[in-house]
Every structure is written in C-alpha cells, then in structure tokens.
Amino acid sequence: MLQYMLKRLGVAVLVALTVSLITFSMIYLSGDPAIALAGESATEEDISNIRKFYGYDRPIIIQYLDWLWRALQGDFGQSHYLKSSVAGVIFERLPTTMLLGACAISFALILSIPLGVLAAIRPNSLIDRFALTIAVIGQAMPSFWFALTLMLWFGITWRLLPITGSSSWANFVMPAIALGYYVTPGVMRLTRAGMLEVLASDYIRTARAKGLRPMPVLFKHALRNAILPVVSLAAVQFGFMLGGSIVIETIFAINGLGFLAWESIQRADLPVMQAIVLVLSVFYIALTFLSDMLNAFLDPRIRVR
C-alpha cells in the first residue's frame, strides 16, 4: 500500500512539473512577450526596458526555474491589468468556483447514481429508457445553450431564480445544474454498466443463494463494488468541471475563477491566465491522486496484499 502510494505520488509530482513547463511556455506562444506587452506604439528602447524589467532577457531555462520557484512559494507575479498580486486575485476567486463545482458535482451524483442503479436493476424498462434518454440528450447539449435556456425559463418566463450574480444560494442553482448536467451522462452510464456487470457476477448469485433479501444484495454486495470506478470518474469529472466553469461563470456572471480567466483572456493578462491554468491543473492532479488513494483504500485487493 505504502509503495503504491509513493509511486502514485511520484507520478503526480512529475505530471505537475510537466504541466508547469507547458503553462510557462504559453508566454512564448504569441512570439516575444516583451513586444506584446509594450504595445504597438512602443520604441525599441521601451521594449528592451520591458524585457529587462520582466527578466525576459535571461535564458529561458532560468526564467522557467525562477518562475517555478516563485510559483511553488505561492508567488505568481503581478497582474498586468489589475496591478495586484496574481495569487491574491486567484485565492479571492477560488472559493466561489469550488462552491459552484461542489454544488454541480453533488447535483450530478444525486441525479445520476440512483438513475444508473435503477436502470441496471431493470434493464430495458421505462426507467432505463428514461435514463438513457437523459444521458443521450446531456451528451449532445451545448452547455452554454443549456445555461441560456435555463435562464430564459427559470429566470425570465417563470421568474423563479435570479439570472446573474453570486450573492445568495439561489444564484447557484441554475449554474450548478447547467455545469453538473454535463457530467451526468458519464457517471450514469458508468454506474449502470458497473451495476449490470456486478449484478451478473457469481458473488451476487452466492449472496442470493445465502437467502439475502434484495436490498442487502443490492446495497451491501453490488453497489459497493460497482461504485469504485464511479468514485474515480467523479473525481476526474470534478476536475474537468472546474475547467468548464469558465463558460457557465461567464454566462451567469459568477465572480469565480472561470470568470476571472475569461476576463484575463480578454485583457491579455498573461500571468493571471498562466496561474489559473496551473492552479486548475495541479488541483486536478491532486484530485485524481486522492481518488486513487480512496479507491485503493476501498478496494481490499489493492489495500491488503
């Protein structure tokens, strides 16, 4: 178990370093960052001053290591636009996005796991078809369009929920649904497939042959095994969702990380963009690492050797 943990941790750290390198190299995508920063009317002298000021005149590897070293200490530099520390801005916005993500994944799991289980218990029944329809529609619906449609109905036509902002819980209902709905099909399909496979397994037959009633068979013996891959998928999807929150936050004007990312892209505020990509990537890596650990803990085949 310990060996497994250390190995996973090593890979996670290595991936995080690679991601940081990719994130860092983003500044060279548009050519010379100094020219981009200086603007169109800048003179040669302005550009070389900026280059010196930001340290772009040093070898790239030094620049990267310097940037990484600062980033590790929580220093992502200064925002070009906001004239304040990038880390400060990010950690101010992060809780909102986390809250939105947590609401969205809760909504998705509460909807998809019971549906997936019910669909697996009664394959080809009405509820199975209903679940399948939801999954097929969910996979094909553009999230921004779904969000706008929700807004139109719940916000304008029925006036049930506020359209924009992030001041009260009611503001989070529609964004959480819009964000979480996209995750539902995958989780539901995996739950259904896992349950179908487990329910057809020999040990479920053994449990029934012992005389266990349907509920203990379903919850103690089947769900416990079928839920393991769902835990991993939910963690992965939570990570994806934070990345995807940029669309939803922009639409509902929720003051989170996604909205900040969109604003920074509009303003060409490179340090903020870089930091957001890095933070979300590292968060995803940490999340998958934790889900691996949780899985190992729940699965005795990995935990006890």
Next chain:
Amino acid sequence: MTDATIGRASVPTAQEILEPSPGAMLRRRIFGHAGIVIGGFVLLVIFLMALLAGVISPGDPYDQVLDRKLIPPVWFDSPKATWEHPFGTDALGRDYLTRLFYGARISLLIGFSAMLISGIIGTTLGVLAGYFGGRVDMVVNFILTTRLSLPVILVALAVVSLVGSSLTVVIWVLGLLIWDRFAVVMRSATQQVRNLEFVAAAQALGCSKTRIIMTEIMPNIVNHLTVVATLEMAHAILLEAALSFLGLGVQPPEPSWGLMVSEAKGLMFFDAWLITIPGAAIFALVLSINLLGDGIRDVTAPENRN
C-alpha cells in the same frame, strides 16, 4: 454422402441452411437500429445543408439589410414574418436560415478536421502503447495523464487568444487537445488484440512489427476507432461552439452556430428564437453523430454495449 451418416449431427439442419449471410445480417442490424437510422438521417440532412448551402440558401450569409433586421421566423404570429426569410433575420438583417446552412459547413469542417488530427495523434500513441507495452506504455501514459490534467477549454481559449483566432488555429488547437479518448480506447483495444493467437502466429512467421500492426492489429480495432471518431467529432463540434460563443473561436462575420448564439445573447430576452435555432442546430448535429456512434458500437460489437 452415404446413408450411414444420415441422422448424424454433421448434416446441416434446415435452420443452418436458412441462416442469412453475415453481410445480410449486418445490413439487417444496421437498418433495424433506430439510433443509426435516425442519427444517420439527421446527419445526412445536415451534411446536404452544408454541401448545398450555396444552392438552397434563400439569401447571402453576409448581406446585411439593416431595415429588415430581427424579422421573426414564419411560424411566429407576427405581421413582420415572411416566407422570404423562413427563419427570420438577425440583428444585422442577415437571413438566419442562410447563416444556419453556412454554419453547418463550419461545424462539420472543424469537427471533422479536429477529429482527424486528434485521431492520428491518439491512435498512434494508443496503438504503440498497447502493442509494445512496458516503457513505451509508461511514457504514453505519462503524456496522457499530463494532457488530461490540462483544462481543455481554458487552454484552448488561452492559446487561441495568444496565437490569434482563425479557423485553422481552432482546428489545430482542438485537434492537439482532444486525442485523449483515442489513445485510451486504442490502447486497450490493441492490448486485447495483441494477445490473440493470430498475432502470435504472425510473429512466429517472422512478420515485421510494422506489418503486424498494420495488417493484424489495425483491422481488428477499426470498429473501436470508428466509434471514438464519431464521439470525438461531436466533442470537437461542441468545443468549437463553446469557443465561438466565448468570442475566441470562429470570428465574425462567419456564421458559426456558437457565434450566432453569442451574438444573440443580448437579445435573448426579447427574441429567444435567435438563440433557440442555432442552439438546436448544434444539439441536433451532435445528437445525430452520437446516435450514429453508439449505433455503430451496438452493431459491430454488441458485447461491448454499456
């Protein structure tokens, strides 16, 4: 055949004789599958819309007629509605149906091209990892994990904003980002096939690795490839729509469906159909491709169903 063998099981039964050929069975499965028929039909219609946009469009996608702006579609009970503009006009007086037709071109082009790029990258990585295993597999897995930890939309937006937005850039960015599923599926499919006897037989005959991969492995994983290809094409179309919606995909005045929704955003509370129509178009296209993909999986590998 002598009399002595009559009554033995070696004589084909009537049932075996009446069994249709594999080709006929496949055809029957394809046309008996609701998902394939519906998905295929809708996809065909959208494809024809894109192909014949220049011929069947009632107007020009870029022509702005400012005194004819925001005409509602004909099914609206409005005095302004006219058959000259069956789907109405947008805020700049451009015929909406025409823009919808031309938008199909953009969606299909980006979806297909991005899928092709990501398919080549993902399949190469996946097949190599699955066939060689060991260290190659470890490296591919590492690249895959790294790719998965990068948030797709965010990176795509950032890169497009830095490099500058154009159709080609969008295609390349998406193609370079969404190969993960190809790699995952092709890897496991290759692993399954490479352990089968005929691969060992080819190895024993002294076939080169390239030859084994191309002639023994690829034909047996091509059905998985088709399924992933459809799903990823749908994925690319959705991403392009999202990028364009956020203003960093296809640029105006091109009639991208995502962009059309974005342009109508400000008017959605007054003229909701402006976002409903292009949104429904994206939905229909993605749905039809997904239905087709699920259908192909059901028909070619029924044992892999969910």
Next chain:
Amino acid sequence: MVERILEVERLSVDIQVPAGTLRAVQGINFHVDRGETLCIVGESGCGKSITALSLMNLLPSSATRTADKLELDGREIQNFDERQMADLRGDRLAMIFQEPMTSLNPAYTIGNQLEEAMLRHRNVSRSEARDRAVFLLEKVGITGARGRLKQYPHQLSGGLRQRVMIAMSLMCGPDLIIADEPTTALDVTIQAQILHLLADLQREFNMSLILITHDLGIVARVADRVAVMYAGEFVETGTADQVFNRPSHPYTQGLLNCIPIPGKTKRGAHLGAIPGIVPSLIGEMHGCHFASRCQFVQDDCLKGKIAFREATKGGHQYRCILSSAESARNLKKANAA
C-alpha cells in the same frame, strides 16, 4: 423409515432466447432422501446447472419453471414467492457453485461473508455466528481459522475459497446441499480433497447432497443414486451400482466406455468416444434426443416420446426402445471390443 427431503415431478425449464424457446429441462422426476447423495451426470449444456438453479429458484428472468410437484421437507415450494424462497435459501437449502474464484465478494472479508449467512436466518449475535464460522472453517480443513476470518477472498487460493464456500453453505445446517460442479475449476489434486471433504461432511451432518458433475470418476466414488442427463432429459436413473454395473441406455454405455475403470479396462484398450454433438434444445423435439448420435438408431426412435423401461428390479430405469435384453447384449459386445 427414510425421510424424503426433496421430491420433484415433471420439472421443466424453458428459457426465452432470441432464436426461440430453449427447452433446457424437459419434465424430469427425481427425489432425494435424508443422508443420500444423488449425482446428476451429463455433458456441458445438457441442463444440469439449470436444474440446480431451478431448485433454488435462482434462474435468470428469461427462464420459466414448471413442475407437477416440487416438495422440500414435505412442503410444496413451487408457489413460494421471492421472500419465502429467500427464507429457505441458505437455511434449509444451500448451494455450492462451480467458480470459487469469483463466487466470493472481493470487497468483504470471508468472516463477514460467512457470518452473514447465519445472521440472516438465525437470531444469533455476531460473536456466535463467528464461532460457528470458525468451527466450520476448521471442519472444512482450514488451519488457523480465526485468523482467516479477517482475510479477503483474493488472499486465498481457489481450493481454499471452495472450502470457504462449503463452510458457508453449512452455516445454518441445511437439509440439502446442491453442489454444481464444485471441483471443475480446481487442480486435479485439490479436486479429490474437496470431494472427500464434501462426502465426509455429508455423512457427519446427515445431510442430503445433489452433486452435479460431468466427471464419472467422481460419481463412482460418492453417489448413492445416479441420474444420467442428456439434452434436457434423464435417460437413465438408478443406484450407483445398477448404473455402473449394468448401464442400459446407449448414452450411458457410451459415457462409461469413455473412462478407464481401474481393474476393468484392459491395459492398452481403446477408450470410446461418442461421435456427433448435442442437439439444439430450441423448439420442439420428437423421439429420442440421443437418436442423432446413437449407433443403434432405428426408425421407431424418431416417433413420439420414448418411455422409461425397467432395466433391473429396484428402480433402475432407462429411456430407450431397446429391450433390457438387447441393451445387455450391446453392452457385452462393447465390453468385448
């Protein structure tokens, strides 16, 4: 006075498959008395396992079971609902499966899974159930039983897992154990151990056992009575002595010809084989099911349903148009060859 544990009359199982109705079991009769071992023998796909599952009412939902009589301990259980059946399963009626590697839940310790069988049916505390589990694990020959309770299935070998399965089936002291090819998935050396174990336990606890197998060597060692099954039907039934010493149905004769019998089969003699394959069980069948592979087949074999004949006195029956004298002559000829 023998106590009848199980009495089955005209048991049939139909399974709906895409190609039609598969008539897996077609009206079989049998009974099991207390302390007795009944072996059901036959090739793969002849309906043995379906028979076992139908007794437990654990058939897949596509299958339907019909019978004139299905009595356990003198109670008709055919119309029991799922609740009543669940009360019987694991208590009066237990089953051991073919696949010990996959028949235990990987997520729980074997202690948990053993105790569960008793906690479900008896009003006992967890520690009492644990004591019973330890007692039975020792009975099935597992050393250090108390420590084993904390182990997970993946930590045990196939043979050990099957011992655990046997212990599990004994938790409530059932009247009848149905063992469906319990040794097929195990190494040959372990097979014999497990079989002896089953036979010993059966004697010790005075239980009845239905042992389903395709291995005639096993049957010869443990069976009190034998039912030979072919294509959904019993083709020969009788005591083990009767069936082994005077096999009367051509199929039984062919089967016995396929295995060497120590002291009987001559060194260097050719072992027999039955040509052909088992017929499809989909749709109606006429005449003798074995006709397509039988070397003595005649026109009459294909007409109507073939009735059972008495081979010898004392319940030895076989389903063939050949008279007992003719079949005895065939047997002699085959043995001489």
